[in-house]
Amino acid sequence: MGLYLNPNADAFMEDKGTRIYVDKSLLIRELNSVVSTKEDFVCLSRPRRFGKSMAGNMISAYYSKGCDTREVFSQMKLGQEPCFDKYLNRFNVIKLDLNELYQ
Template sequence: MGRFGKSYAANMLAAYYSKGCDSENMFSGLEIRKSSDFKLHLNQYDVIHMGMNE
């Protein structure tokens, strides 16, 4: 991953798991959407996301 790849990956994970997001449409064009358990953990958890760059 490049310089910004890790932050992007962390943001995607937070969007997938966080109750604070309604992110089902965000993943509509991705391979994960085809998984049988895609909705199992989607937006089900309280997530604390901290950026260490600021």
């Protein structure tokens, strides 16, 4: 089933390497704006096939202490933001992939 606590960035790197990947890293800028506030509970709900798993992999790769993704994110849209590395790889992340329950 995989690593749940502080996962590495393998799933994100696999997603990023596909032809269909679209850089949505500025989503992390929005998430960073609510870290340590009363609004820091976020729910990503989108219709089927809208990239929830890819977004989850990206978010996990950004925040997880289990990997160093500075070089990867510095080359993305988020890397152009002044404080892109403020929370980069600073949190313990628990990643649950509910898609695995159905396989």
